[in-house]
Amino acid sequence: ALEPLSVGLAIGVASALTGYLSHPRFYCSYVECCPRAGQRLNATALKAQLDNRLFGQHLAKDVVLKAVLGFSNNPSPKKPLMLSLHGWAGTGKNFLSQILAEQVHPAGLRSKFVHLFLATLHFPHHDQVKLYKEQLQNWIRGNVSACPSSVFIFDEMDKMHPGVIDAIKPFLDYYEEVDGVSYRKAIFIFLSNAGGDLINKAALDFWSSGKRREDIQLKDLEPLLSVGVFNNKNSGLWHSSIIDRNLIDYFVPFLPLEQRHVKMCVRAEMTARGYAVDEKIVQAVADEMTYFPKEQKIYSDKGCKTVQAKLDIHEDL
Numbered sequence: 001a002l003e004p005l006s007v008g009l010a011i012g013v014a015s016a017l018t019g020y021l022s023h024p025r026f027y028c029s030y031v032e033c034c035p036r037a038g039q040r041l042n043a044t045a046l047k048a049q050l051d052n053r054l055f056g057q058h059l060a061k062d063v064v065l066k067a068v069l070g071f072s073n074n075p076s077p078k079k080p081l082m083l084s085l086h087g088w089a090g091t092g093k094n095f096l097s098q099i100l101a102e103q104v105h106p107a108g109l110r111s112k113f114v115h116l117f118l119a120t121l122h123f124p125h126h127d128q129v130k131l132y133k134e135q136l137q138n139w140i141r142g143n144v145s146a147c148p149s150s151v152f153i154f155d156e157m158d159k160m161h162p163g164v165i166d167a168i169k170p171f172l173d174y175y176e177e178v179d180g181v182s183y184r185k186a187i188f189i190f191l192s193n194a195g196g197d198l199i200n201k202a203a204l205d206f207w208s209s210g211k212r213r214e215d216i217q218l219k220d221l222e223p224l225l226s227v228g229v230f231n232n233k234n235s236g237l238w239h240s241s242i243i244d245r246n247l248i249d250y251f252v253p254f255l256p257l258e259q260r261h262v263k264m265c266v267r268a269e270m271t272a273r274g275y276a277v278d279e280k281i282v283q284a285v286a287d288e289m290t291y292f293p294k295e296q297k298i299y300s301d302k303g304c305k306t307v308q309a310k311l312d313i314h315e316d317l
Contacts, residue, residue, distance in 0.1 A: 032107055034147035041072040046103045053099060053268065054092050055304070056261035058214050059221070060085070060252050064096060067250055068103075071187070079174050080186040082247055084157075084237075086195035086225055087254025090303020093191045097153050104151055104187065113147045115139075119156035119236065126161050133167035140171055141181055148185040157192035160236025165190075172247040190248075194235040195225045199253045200299065207298060213255065225251040256299035262286045265304035269311055285310045 046068065050061045064083065071081040085093040098108055105111035117123075123132045143150045154165065171183040199221060206216055229235050229251070230243045237243055257265075266282045288310050291297035 049099045055264040056257045077184045080183050082188045082249050084190040084248045085252045088196040090305030091254035097189050114151045116153045119160035132164050136167045151187045153189045155191045157190045157236045158194040162238040198224045198228050200256045203255050221253040222251045257303045265307045281314045
């Protein structure tokens with residue numbers, strides 16, 4: 001038979017060990033946990049990531065940095081943060097959303113608290129819009145219940161069937177709670193090619209008038225984007241109540257990239273692969289890209305989207 005003292009000691013040790021193992025700091029070093037209430041983003045780290053990895057997008061970097069840090073530092077936001085990123089393919093929309101997700105949840109797109117929806121994959125059929133809306137509401141409700149600071153990224157908004165995204169309108173509005181769940185700490189990000197033509201025209205107009213690219217301000221583009229996307233029948237935000245109710249905090253324009261920005265992408269990719277940067281190869285890859293307008297050839301029509309594939313050809317060099 002065990003002595004009472006031995007039994008008591010064993011129970012005490014077991015209780016202490018259980019308490020230690022279940023302590024959030026220990027537990028969350030091995031299992032991903034939702035960020036604690038009041039936990040803020042690292043402003044220095046976010047700025048460094050945007051400066052070092054996103055090229056040619058002074059507007060997007062400035063707007064997103066201020067918006068996200070302001071939201072993170074607010075102990076009681078009135079609504080979730082809602083960003084809508086617009087521009088042609090290859091300009092950095094996906095890249096920025098990944099950087100942001102990594103700063104909120106270190107595992108980034110692999111995090112169980114970061115959710116990526118692709119319009120053509122998750123909502124492909126026009127005749128199932130009602131079902132998609134119900135599923136989307138249930139999915140978001142369940143995930144925000146598990147982690148208030150969940151991040152939801154909706155890619156290919158220009159290919160989404162009109163009406164689907166309006167299902168999340170109640171979660172974006174100025175409500176304390178919806179059915180007992182608060183969504184005010186969540187972040188929603190839309191990615192869309194819609195509005196890209198408007199952005200490109202504005203950028204070209206600035207160039208034609210002799211103005212610097214860096215002089216383009218948000219006020220020059222945001223009104224055009226909100227109206228243009230709302231009236232674009234080929235956009236998932238066509239006549240959306242989300243725009244009508246002014247629930248999108250920022251329409252973020254991504255400018256077309258010039259050859260100098262393409263070269264930055266090439267250098268970054270070479271460095272990421274562990275190569276020494278060879279300016280001859282950088283120039284060769286940049287020269288293989290196609291540019292518009294046809295006469296002036298100022299902007300890359302694919303941004304940096306095909307840089308990796310182009311660089312593969314030159315790997316033997």
